[in-house]
Amino acid sequence: MSKVLAVAEQKDGALRGAALEVVAAAADLAAGLGGEVHALSLGGPGLQGAVGELAQFGAARVLVGEHDALARYLPENYATAVAAAAREGGYAAVLFAATSQGKDLAPRVAALLDVPLATDVTALEVEDGAPLAVRPVFAGKAFARVRSSASPFLASIRPNVFQCQEREAAGVVETFTPTIGEARTRFREFRAVEGTVDVGEATVVVSGGRGMKDPAQWSVLEELRDAVGTGCALGASRAVVDAGWRPHGEQVGQTGKTVSPKLYFALGISGAIQHLAGMRTSGTIVAVNKDPDAPIFKVADYGIVGDLFEVVPRLAQEIRALGRG
Amino acid sequence: MNVIVCIKRVPDTETRIRVAASGTAIDPAGVKYIVSPYDEFALEAALRLKESGGAAEVTAMTLGDPAAAEQLRSALAMGADRVVRLEGEPGPDGLATARVLAAELASADAGLVLFGVKAVDDDQQQIGPMVATLLDRPCVTAVAEFALEGDRVVCHREVDGGIEIVDVPLPAVVTITKGSYEPRYASLKGIMAAKKKPLEEKPAASVPARLELLRLELPPERPAGRILGEGPDAVPELVRLLREEAKVL
Numbered sequence: 001m002s003k004v005l006a007v008a009e010q011k012d013g014a015l016r017g018a019a020l021e022v023v024a025a026a027a028d029l030a031a032g033l034g035g036e037v038h039a040l041s042l043g044g045p046g047l048q049g050a051v052g053e054l055a056q057f058g059a060a061r062v063l064v065g066e067h068d069a070l071a072r073y074l075p076e077n078y079a080t081a082v083a084a085a086a087r088e089g090g091y092a093a094v095l096f097a098a099t100s101q102g103k104d105l106a107p108r109v110a111a112l113l114d115v116p117l118a119t120d121v122t123a124l125e126v127e128d129g130a131p132l133a134v135r136p137v138f139a140g141k142a143f144a145r146v147r148s149s150a151s152p153f154l155a156s157i158r159p160n161v162f163q164c165q166e167r168e169a170a171g172v173v174e175t176f177t178p179t180i181g182e183a184r185t186r187f188r189e190f191r192a193v194e195g196t197v198d199v200g201e202a203t204v205v206v207s208g209g210r211g212m213k214d215p216a217q218w219s220v221l222e223e224l225r226d227a228v229g230t231g232c233a234l235g236a237s238r239a240v241v242d243a244g245w246r247p248h249g250e251q252v253g254q255t256g257k258t259v260s261p262k263l264y265f266a267l268g269i270s271g272a273i274q275h276l277a278g279m280r281t282s283g284t285i286v287a288v289n290k291d292p293d294a295p296i297f298k299v300a301d302y303g304i305v306g307d308l309f310e311v312v313p314r315l316a317q318e319i320r321a322l323g324r325g
Numbered sequence: 326m327n328v329i330v331c332i333k334r335v336p337d338t339e340t341r342i343r344v345a346a347s348g349t350a351i352d353p354a355g356v357k358y359i360v361s362p363y364d365e366f367a368l369e370a371a372l373r374l375k376e377s378g379g380a381a382e383v384t385a386m387t388l389g390d391p392a393a394a395e396q397l398r399s400a401l402a403m404g405a406d407r408v409v410r411l412e413g414e415p416g417p418d419g420l421a422t423a424r425v426l427a428a429e430l431a432s433a434d435a436g437l438v439l440f441g442v443k444a445v446d447d448d449q450q451q452i453g454p455m456v457a458t459l460l461d462r463p464c465v466t467a468v469a470e471f472a473l474e475g476d477r478v479v480c481h482r483e484v485d486g487g488i489e490i491v492d493v494p495l496p497a498v499v500t501i502t503k504g505s506y507e508p509r510y511a512s513l514k515g516i517m518a519a520k521k522k523p524l525e526e527k528p529a530a531s532v533p534a535r536l537e538l539l540r541l542e543l544p545p546e547r548p549a550g551r552i553l554g555e556g557p558d559a560v561p562e563l564v565r566l567l568r569e570e571a572k573v574l
Contacts, residue, residue, distance in 0.1 A: 075454075075464070100484040104466045107419070107451035111458035116420045116536035119449050137447045137541070141342040142351070144447070145539040146417055184463040188479070188490040198485040204573075228574075241503070248469070248503040249483050254338040254445050255362045255503065263573040274338040280547065284571040286563065292552070299547050301571065302563055306556035314557040318564045322574060 002035035002092035005152075006059065007082055009101055010043050013050050017159070018097035018201060020057050024164035025124060025157050026095045027058025032126030033092055036060040037171075040085050042078060042178060044071025055171035057164055062171055065178035072187055073101055079108035080181025086113060091152045093131050098156040099201065106156045115150040120258070121157045122281070131155075139254035139277035159201045160260045161281075197233040199250055204228045204263045205282070207235030207252055209275075211268020211289060211308060215245035220312050221267065227316040229323070235259065235279075237269045253278035267308050271296030288312065326436035326495070327382045328371040331426060331453075332364040332400060333415065334393040335446040342543070349538050360396045363441025365403075365508040367501040370471070371439055372404045372509070379473045380437070382406045388415050388425055394524055401519035402511030408522070411529035417447065418534035423455035428530035431460060436495045437478065442467050442502040453500035463493035469504025 006026035008019035019041070026037040039059035041051040047066045054062045063085065069077050082105065086094050094109070096102040098120040110117035122143070123134035131153040137144045148154075199205055206225045208218065218234075225232045236246040238253050252259055254274040264282035269275060271287075271294055279285070280299055287300035288308045297303045304311050336342075336356045343352040360368070374380040384407040385400035387393050397408035411429060415422040430438055438457075443450035457464030465471075465480040469488070472479050479492040483502050511519070553559040553566070567574045 079458070100467065103450055104454060107423075107454040108458045108464075110420055110451070111423065111455040114420070116418045116534075117451055117455075118536065119419075119451055132539070135448075138336070138340075138342050138351075139338075139445065139448060140544065141340075142344065143542045143544060144417065145542070146536055147539055148536050150535040184493055185465065186477075186492050188492060190487055190489050192487040201485065251503070258448070263567070263571070272339075273341065280544065284567065284573050285547075285550070286567070287550075297550065297552060300550040301547075302566055303550055303552040304554060304556070304559045304563060305552060306559070310557045311560060314560040315563070318560055319574065322564065322568065 002030065002033035003089060004030040004033065004035060004037050005086055005089060005091040005094045006037055006039045007094065007096045008039045008041040008051065008054055009097055009099060010041055010047065010050065013043060013046060015051055015053060016097065016099065018099050019054065020164040021159065021162045022095050022097045022157060023054050023057045023059050025162040027167065029093060029095070029124050029126065029131060033129070033131070035092060038063055038089060040065065040082065040176065042070045042081055044068060048173065048175070052173050055173055056166045058167050060171040062173040063176035064173060065176040067178050067180060069180045069183070070178060074183040074185050074187065075104055075108055076181045076183045076185060078105050079112060081178040082109045083112035084179035085176070086152060093153040093155070096156040098158050102156045106154065110154050113152070113154070115152060115154055116148050118146050118148070118155040121155045122161045124155065136258060136281070139258050139274065140281055141277045158260060160203060160262070193247070193249065197231060199233040199235045199252060200257045200259055202233035202261050203231035205233055205235045205252070205259055205261045206265045206267065207237065207269060208240060208267050209237035209269030210239045212240065217309070220309060224265065224312055224316040227319040237275050238272070266296050266300065267312060269296055270294045271299065326380055327384065327434055328374060328380045328437045328439060329384045329386055329430065329433060329435040330364065330368045330371045330439045332368065332385050332387050332396060333361045333444045333446070334358050334387065334389050334396040335361045335444055338362070338445055344541050344543060348540050350541065358392070358395065360399050361441050361444045361446070363443060363445070363501060363503070366503060366506040367439040367441050368400055368403055368405065369506040369508040370501055373506070384409060386411065386429070388413050388422060388529055390414055397524055398519050399511065401522050402515040403509060404515060407525065409525045409527060411527055413529035416534050417538040418536035419449045419451045420455055421532045421534045423452050423459060424532040425529045426452065427456045427459040429527070430456065438498045440498070440500045442500045453498055457498035462496055462498055464498040465491055465493055466500045467502045468499050469502055471499060
């Protein structure tokens with residue numbers, strides 16, 4: 001039987017949204033391969049109660065590996081534990097989320113297992129009984145269809161792309177004894193950045209460009225972000241990051257993040273080719289720009305020509321009114 | 326301590342991508358090539374480390390065809406002491422590429438090996454941690470800034486929701502993201518000197534690829550959008566469409 005292992009990420013004892021997507025993607029892949037999904041969640045003691053939800057999203061078995069050494073993400077410990085679980089289970093495929101953690105972890109597991117890895121995948125298919133992945137290259141200017149001749153097939157999936165839905169059959173939650181490696185990475189400190197939702201994982205992105213004119217004007221965008229609420233993050237064009245107005249973590253585009261939120265607001269962004277590459281797979285794109293010929297309007301579903309300092313506050317106000325209605 | 330920076334020749338980020346007739350490569354006609362921007366940050370980080378006395382020698386290394394000599398010359402012009410080209414071409418199988426690099430790095434005298442966090446052509450974002458794992462060395466990824474502290478390197482990582490600070494013992498592998506290392510422009514003197522410096526060329530280890538690129542495709546064009554109007558008066562219609570048509574609010 002072709003079992004698929006879904007590595008389900010948690011943070012501070014709570015499941016990440018991306019974890020459900022990995023399990024859902026694994027369930028679809030497993031259906032194509034004629035197998036079942038096992039979700040693997042690693043973390044510190046007390047994890048078991050937090051990850052049961054995975055059993056409702058397509059995991060036949062939820063393997064919960066609790067250990068003091070896994071309370072915090074230390075790459076060597078996690079890579080050793082995941083690689084050991086993959087070996088012992090004899091999986092046909094192992095899926096990760098292409099989050100910060102997944103991007104760090106998956107290549108290490110691939111090297112330990114001596115199999116190639118397809119990163120940041122946006123579609124998975126089964127062809128002639130074998131998995132096949134589609135992944136963006138050149139930040140989404142093109143897509144590559146790749147196939148691995150090694151087993152297991154390893155891939156990380158891009159957040160916000162794969163649909164997750166509750167399934168009828170619920171799986172079982174089991175205790176799993178993780179193999180612990182020798183961590184050489186020493187954790188010192190975490191400095192949370194305000195806003196907390198990462199632009200790469202946000203369901204709505206409010207992005208500002210040179211048309212914002214001044215970094216002090218960002219309060220206008222923050223107001224819109226707050227009006228949208230949970231799951232909304234700020235983004236930025238390369239021009240404003242290069243100018244030092246915004247941190248690189250917010251940059252969308254070929255030398256920043258490639259994002260696929262359900263809704264993308266491009267505000268005062270003209271639409272340079274390297275920016276378009278990073279956001280064109282968004283569900284719905286809204287552009288506000290005072291230049292009616294700006295290239296951003298070619299990819300936007302809805303556009304408003306005008307002064308964003310008049311349009312955006314009104315937009316925030318109308319969206320807030322929806323919430324009250 | 327010596328530092329090796331692995332760099333890659335990639336199309337300029339402003340390139341409009343066209344697929345070649347083969348269906349598995351881009352059409353190179355008219356494409357300008359550059360050092361992948363994150364690799365430039367890594368090289369800048371290495372050069373600053375040397376300038377502050379933390380590194381003795383900086384080597385830039387690439388796996389590439391003869392055309393990649395152009396990017397190695399750029400690295401020399403920025404200030405690299407040595408450049409090495411491993412003859413070959415990095416393909417879709419990142420682990421195969423990592424094996425080739427690891428085979429060369431295993432015997433190289435380098436306390437620190439730097440990579441860009443990802444190459445901006447195939448966006449694999451995996452070579453650095455793979456090389457480190459193959460060499461059994463610690464690795465810190467997505468580092469915006471780092472400093473040596475005794476025999477350890479302290480790294481500021483850019484992660485979801487914030488900055489994580491970790492340290493690892495040397496020798497180590499670090500992948501660099503955009504942060505503190507805005508690359509310098511090569512001086513005229515540097516460019517002239519780069520022309521005279523030798524370019525080492527070596528055969529690369531032979532590693533079969535197991536991840537195959539079946540087809541490269543352009544994304545479907547997005548359907549033409551609508552300009553709803555001018556100024557704030559168009560906002561109510563936008564909100565209605567976002568709610569009723571796109572169903573995203």
